[in-house]
Amino acid sequence: MKAMLLxxxxxxxxxxxxxxxxxxxxxxxxxxxxxxxxxENDTLYVxxxxxxxxxxxxxxxxxxxxxxxxYANRPVKFIxxxxxxxxxxxxxNAFIQKKKMGIETxxxxxxxxxxxxxxxxxxxxGSIPATFLYQNGTKLAFKESYxxxxxxxxxxxxxxx
Amino acid sequence: MKKLLAGVIALCSIAFVSQAQDAGYxxxxxxxxxxxxxxxxKTVSLxxxxxxxxxxxxxxxxxxxxxxxxxxxxxxxxxKYAGQGYPVIAINSNDPKVAPDDSYSKMKERAKEKQFPFxxxxxxxxxxxxxxxxxxxxxxxxxxxxxxxxxxxxxxxIDNNWEDAAxxxxxxxxxxxxxxxxxxxxxxxxxxxxxxxxxxxx
Numbered sequence: 001m002k003a004m005l006l007x008x009x010x011x012x013x014x015x016x017x018x019x020x021x022x023x024x025x026x027x028x029x030x031x032x033x034x035x036x037x038x039x040e041n042d043t044l045y046v047x048x049x050x051x052x053x054x055x056x057x058x059x060x061x062x063x064x065x066x067x068x069x070x071y072a073n074r075p076v077k078f079i080x081x082x083x084x085x086x087x088x089x090x091x092x093n094a095f096i097q098k099k100k101m102g103i104e105t106x107x108x109x110x111x112x113x114x115x116x117x118x119x120x121x122x123x124x125x126g127s128i129p130a131t132f133l134y135q136n137g138t139k140l141a142f143k144e145s146y147x148x149x150x151x152x153x154x155x156x157x158x159x160x161x
Numbered sequence: 162m163k164k165l166l167a168g169v170i171a172l173c174s175i176a177f178v179s180q181a182q183d184a185g186y187x188x189x190x191x192x193x194x195x196x197x198x199x200x201x202x203k204t205v206s207l208x209x210x211x212x213x214x215x216x217x218x219x220x221x222x223x224x225x226x227x228x229x230x231x232x233x234x235x236x237x238x239x240x241k242y243a244g245q246g247y248p249v250i251a252i253n254s255n256d257p258k259v260a261p262d263d264s265y266s267k268m269k270e271r272a273k274e275k276q277f278p279f280x281x282x283x284x285x286x287x288x289x290x291x292x293x294x295x296x297x298x299x300x301x302x303x304x305x306x307x308x309x310x311x312x313x314x315x316x317x318x319i320d321n322n323w324e325d326a327a328x329x330x331x332x333x334x335x336x337x338x339x340x341x342x343x344x345x346x347x348x349x350x351x352x353x354x355x356x357x358x359x360x361x362x363x
Contacts, residue, residue, distance in 0.1 A: 051226075053225075053226045054357060055259070055260070055360075056358065083355050085226075085324045086324065087324075112321045112322075112331070113318070113321065113323075113353060113354045113355050114317070114318065114321055114331070114352040114353050114354065117353035117354070117355070118353055124353065125296045125297065125353070126296075126297055126318075126353045126354045126355045126356055127296050127297040127355075127356060127357070127358040127359075128355060128357075128358070145358075
């Protein structure tokens with residue numbers, strides 16, 4: 001019995017680990033993005049817009065990585081939306097792998113920025129990093145600056161959910 | 162109690178108004194002239210530019226990939242529009258402690274390498290970026306001389322495709338200047354774009 005339970009545990013752990021390994025970075029349209037984050041469920045989507053070349057973005061990535069691990073058993077889903085150029089998708093993927101982010105990542109290829117920035121958040125001036133919270137098909141919060149500490153990000157998330 | 166409430170509301174609205182002013186210029190705002198040091202060591206103000214009908218003020222920098230992607234387009238804008246009265250006034254406001262490539266000496270290097278035909282000014286105190294409300298690079302403010310006033314006519318991006326200049330089908334700054342030169346109001350007065358944040362002093 002013990003052996004069976006143990007093997008079941010091992011199997012479940014393996015499955016979970018597999019489920020956690022995110023797919024390689026892919027191109028995402030505005031429509032795909034909205035379908036992904038505007039879902040009628042309790043999951044809180046923490047979406048960070050960033051780019052590999054953006055100094056403050058890269059600085060705050062570890063906070064997202066750490067919190068995604070800490071919140072693994074909660075209905076919270078972290079998503080990274082890269083604003084790197086479309087032809088830099090391989091480099092973006094390599095960057096995510098190298099940093100062992102383990103977070104679902106897409107490269108946002110949504111066309112005219114004046115259209116999609118206003119569609120996502122009219123007050124967004126267009127600087128990155130920028131972070132959104134979505135839940136139950138609505139946008140809960142938006143922040144156009146970077147999180148200096150993991151605590152700051154955690155406060156932002158918990159303050160709005 | 163009513164008086165107190167009225168007082169609180171008055172205070173709140175003052176706070177709100179001052180915050181709105183901090184947020185910088187909007188289309189229609191009057192621009193206060195400024196003096197900044199150019200890469201050639203000379204001090205430049207808007208009024209010191211001869212025969213200007215206005216100015217293409219661009220907050221930009223050396224290091225940002227978006228600014229780099231737009232560098233040749235900024236040069237092209239100046240080459241096309243300086244002769245029509247709208248020269249480019251490029252301003253770097255980044256703190257070189259945060260972005261070492263954006264120091265004054267690196268600005269001089271970049272201006273020489275690319276043979277910038279326009280002035281490239283160093284906003285070392287970051288006051289001008291704050292006054293304008295610029296937050297990213299590149300961030301354009303198209304200013305028109307109107308009587309004694311300098312009025313903001315357009316704020317935003319240069320065009321709508323940073324990755325591929327040839328694929329852009331909205332050339333916001335060029336369209337706005339063409340409209341002003343035709344005596345028409347600017348149709349698209351504000352646009353959004355992604356850019357690097359201006360690197361503020363800590």
